[in-house]
Amino acid sequence: MLTFLDRIASRLVDNHFSTSCVKTTSRIYKLFHPWVKFMKVLVVGNGGREHALAWKISQSKRVSHVYVAPGNAGTNRDAINVPIEATDQKALLEFAQQNNIELTVVGPEAPLVDGLVDTFEAAGLKVFGPSKAAAELEGSKVFCKNLLHTANIPTATYQSFRSAEDASRYIKERYPEPNDPAPVVVKADGLAAGKGVIVCETRSDALDAIDRIASRKEFGTAGNELIIEEKLVGLEASVLAITDGETIVTLPAAQDHKPAYDGDLGPNTGGMGAYCPTPIVTPEMLERIEAEVLVPIVHAMKRARKPFKGVLYAGLMLTSSGPKVLEFNVRFGDPECQPLLMRLQTDLVDILEAAANGTLSQLNELQWDDRPSICVVMASEGYPNAYEKGRAITGIEAADALEDVKVFHAGTRIEDGNVVNDGGRVLGVTALGDSISNAKRQAYKAVKEIRWRGGWCRKDISDKALEN
Ligand code: AMP
Ligand code: GLY
Numbered sequence: 001m002l003t004f005l006d007r008i009a010s011r012l013v014d015n016h017f018s019t020s021c022v023k024t025t026s027r028i029y030k031l032f033h034p035w036v037k038f039m040k041v042l043v044v045g046n047g048g049r050e051h052a053l054a055w056k057i058s059q060s061k062r063v064s065h066v067y068v069a070p071g072n073a074g075t076n077r078d079a080i081n082v083p084i085e086a087t088d089q090k091a092l093l094e095f096a097q098q099n100n101i102e103l104t105v106v107g108p109e110a111p112l113v114d115g116l117v118d119t120f121e122a123a124g125l126k127v128f129g130p131s132k133a134a135a136e137l138e139g140s141k142v143f144c145k146n147l148l149h150t151a152n153i154p155t156a157t158y159q160s161f162r163s164a165e166d167a168s169r170y171i172k173e174r175y176p177e178p179n180d181p182a183p184v185v186v187k188a189d190g191l192a193a194g195k196g197v198i199v200c201e202t203r204s205d206a207l208d209a210i211d212r213i214a215s216r217k218e219f220g221t222a223g224n225e226l227i228i229e230e231k232l233v234g235l236e237a238s239v240l241a242i243t244d245g246e247t248i249v250t251l252p253a254a255q256d257h258k259p260a261y262d263g264d265l266g267p268n269t270g271g272m273g274a275y276c277p278t279p280i281v282t283p284e285m286l287e288r289i290e291a292e293v294l295v296p297i298v299h300a301m302k303r304a305r306k307p308f309k310g311v312l313y314a315g316l317m318l319t320s321s322g323p324k325v326l327e328f329n330v331r332f333g334d335p336e337c338q339p340l341l342m343r344l345q346t347d348l349v350d351i352l353e354a355a356a357n358g359t360l361s362q363l364n365e366l367q368w369d370d371r372p373s374i375c376v377v378m379a380s381e382g383y384p385n386a387y388e389k390g391r392a393i394t395g396i397e398a399a400d401a402l403e404d405v406k407v408f409h410a411g412t413r414i415e416d417g418n419v420v421n422d423g424g425r426v427l428g429v430t431a432l433g434d435s436i437s438n439a440k441r442q443a444y445k446a447v448k449e450i451r452w453r454g455g456w457c458r459k460d461i462s463d464k465a466l467e468n
Contacts, residue, residue, distance in 0.1 A: 039103065040067070063349055067082050086111045103353055104125060118132050135330045137328045145227060147304060148325055161228070184230065194269070234324075237254070252277035335425075335428050389423070
């Protein structure tokens with residue numbers, strides 16, 4: 001009987017009955033069957049992370065409809081795309097109100113830093129993600145570093161500057177000879193799509209980085225302030241945790257591959273692939289990261305009157321003197337989200353809702369597939385520099401049909417009935433395997449099925465796990 005009602009109710013929506021008719025049907029349905037959920041969820045964003053979120057949320061027993069705004073060619077298969085940009089707060093709010101959205105999940109950082117969560121909460125809507133004030137942890141590297149310093153959380157030593165002159169003077173004083181090695185990292189304060197971080201080896205690299213960020217304003221107003229910090233040496237890992245501001249649920253550690261080319265060569269990208277769990281973060285190290293980084297940052301945010309709820313993403317360098325924070329992000333990592341969610345067995349909606357409601361302490365321990373997973377990013381020719389869009393992609397279905405494989409779309413759209421590339425990072429080919437090397441083998445088998453002119457990927461995703 002319930003299944004029958006379920007079917008009628010979703011048929012009504014699928015047939016695009018008027019919104020008010022659907023709303024009434026849904027209300028009557030809920031009234032008579034309060035134990036059956038009929039939940040509609042909105043995911044905001046259009047990348048691989050949002051495809052993975054929509055795919056996992058659509059598997060929830062409690063969810064009838066998943067919308068993605070604006071989404072991509074892949075999200076429109078696993079969910080329903082809504083043509084609203086992630087930055088259009090007014091239109092997103094109207095859509096959520098008119099369509100009885102019960103939970104909104106914000107994927108990317110920009111709308112979080114712009115206060116989308118505050119807008120939804122002010123209208124009484126449930127939303128997963130941090131407030132504008134809390135999102136400053138990612139929106140301002142100066143704020144983040146100052147807070148890390150105050151809270152005594154291990155991080156690289158640093159100085160912040162408001163002018164190119166002051167920053168250049170600092171470098172010249174510290175490294176007096178023009179040919180002096182200068183192992184520093186120069187970072188634009190604000191959001192710069194992962195590109196505002198320049199790792200330097202020499203004094204001239206550092207002066208050039210300052211010029212690009214603070215004088216030539218290559219990253220716009222993100223470069224109004226900048227940070228110069230000590231260059232750390234070690235292995236990098238991403239540790240993500242879900243928190244409601246009181247309870248912290250740490251997720252298995254993942255490892256991203258930010259440089260464009262094999263062997264970690266070439267320019268930095270948004271991330272060319274990831275795998276999870278990473279053996280470089282042992283259970284003891286994960287406990288240490290929780291105690292030395294995650295717990296203190298959640299407390300520090302509370303003390304700063306910016307209580308944090310949502311996903312806390314700690315980008316870490318595991319140095320010889322312990323884990324140190326490179327950065328905090330205030331959302332799921334992309335591509336880390338894809339292999340993480342591939343392994344998650346607990347209903348994701350239960351987790352996200354508990355974080356939004358402040359009831360994470362009541363949630364049972366999360367269940368994970370024991371098998372590791374890896375995600376290989378396929379990119380457009382020329383990425384991370386300029387690239388051409390609109391090239392037809394073949395083989396996605398054949399790749400998806402392979403066992404334990406899911407192809408998450410990132411920069412794709414439909415043109416004349418074909419999936420075409422529409423961004424730099426185009427697909428996240430993700431696979432499970434009974435070992436990291438088998439997961440890798442399966443992911444690359446799937447990659448081989450997919451073709452488009454100029455499409456490429458790194459060939460060594462997860463090799464660092466096998467080396468260490
Ligand atoms: P971020 O966006 O701050 O995580 O920086 C992007 C990438 O730059 C990181 O993933 C690291 O590979 C590198 N990086 C950032 N800060 C440092 C640092 N202090 N030492 C060495 N590498 C760094
Ligand atoms: N994978 C890096 C990031 O999401 O920022």
